[in-house]
């Protein structure tokens with residue numbers, strides 16, 4: 520699902536919701552700079568990815584039966600985008616197949632967790648597949 | 661059940677026959693000092709307790725049935741399993757052998773054409789039976805290992821990990837429903853291997869980097885297959901997802917630190933590696949217990965929980981349950 524809403528309102532919301540991610544020192548460099556990049560060694564994405572760090576808000580969708588989740592909105596840090604995928608940092612572990620909605624200033628997009636790697640206390644790198652194609656321009660706005 | 665020299669018949673343990681019930685297949689016997697099987701009892705002809713007793717007294721432990729009756733025999737075993745497991749007239753190790761025979765037969769069938777719902781139902785049933793049996797009976801570890809297979813096919817390995825996980829968990833103080841859940845979680849722990857290219861599982865040489873990455877997806881693939889099953893608990897799913905995590909954070913798929921790994925996954929990881937090392941693999945023969953334990957202990961507190969390892973070491977060197 521992809522929808523557009525009032526840009527300023529959304530931007531405000533994203534700024535207000537605290538982001539609990541603790542980025543490890545040696546990862547801060549990863550978040551700098553912007554531009555096209557290739558896939559990492561241990562993963563595979565069908566489309567080129569664009570590295571760009573953005574604040575976002577994550578809403579957990581329907582939880583898995585054995586893993587109930589607290590509902591609400593939580594801050595996250597997007598690391599990269601591609602047409603069908605997104606990489607972001609989050610403060611807790613999410614599990615494969617969990618569904619989330621990512622709110623960015625100009626769009627909100629439904630996605631499924633496909634990968635989660637521990638980076639440090641309160642820092643997990645999530646790989647998401649998007650449920651519909653997204654235009655990079657919209658996501659980066 | 662093993663194939664006989666004639667290969668049209670296969671051997672079945674006498675302990676698996678339920679006296680008083682007629683069976684659907686002809687039963688053959690191999691008289692002492694001969695290699696010629698003769699018909700002992702035609703199908704549908706009742707087999708009484710006194711017949712069983714007489715055979716046992718004359719030292720017969722196996723009978724033979726036609727090979728084409730294999731499926732029907734498996735079905736018979738499955739239907740009567742609860743009765744055998746509770747029959748204290750049969751020595752525990754023979755009941756264990758029957759349980760293992762049935763479990764391997766069923767897992768083999770279900771893992772070949774994986775229908776996730778069916779596999780989960782059957783593993784829940786076997787998890788319950790294996791846990792209840794191992795919780796109440798005393799079996800020497802040596803005897804247990806002798807009746808298990810060590811060929812490292814996914815279904816054999818899953819069955820072995822199930823028994824070992826129950827024994828380790830029992831020694832750590834788990835009981836009742838926890839043991840049942842751990843047994844089922846262990847049976848399912850490698851289910852993701854069904855979604856990995858099968859030639860990687862039997863490859864004789866070292867896996868390439870790309871193949872290793874493929875192989876390392878199996879905990880995630882297994883979790884994805886199972887995570888929407890209402891009747892599996894978080895602990896069981898974590899046995900599937902986290903059994904290759906290491907305490908030092910160097911494991912996969914997440915690279916979690918010690919305190920975030922579920923204790924049942926830690927149990928699974930100890931006995932998983934123990935079974936892998938003590939089974940024949942396509943690229944090396946099985947290690948003996950001591951060598952396997954030495955190798956595992958080098959990773960105490962790095963990959964494995966030291967307390968669990970100590971408990972496992974103690975368990976394999978003494979009588980189980982005593």
Ligand SMILES: [Fe+2]
Nearest residue numbers: 849850878903
């Ligand atoms: Fe595994």
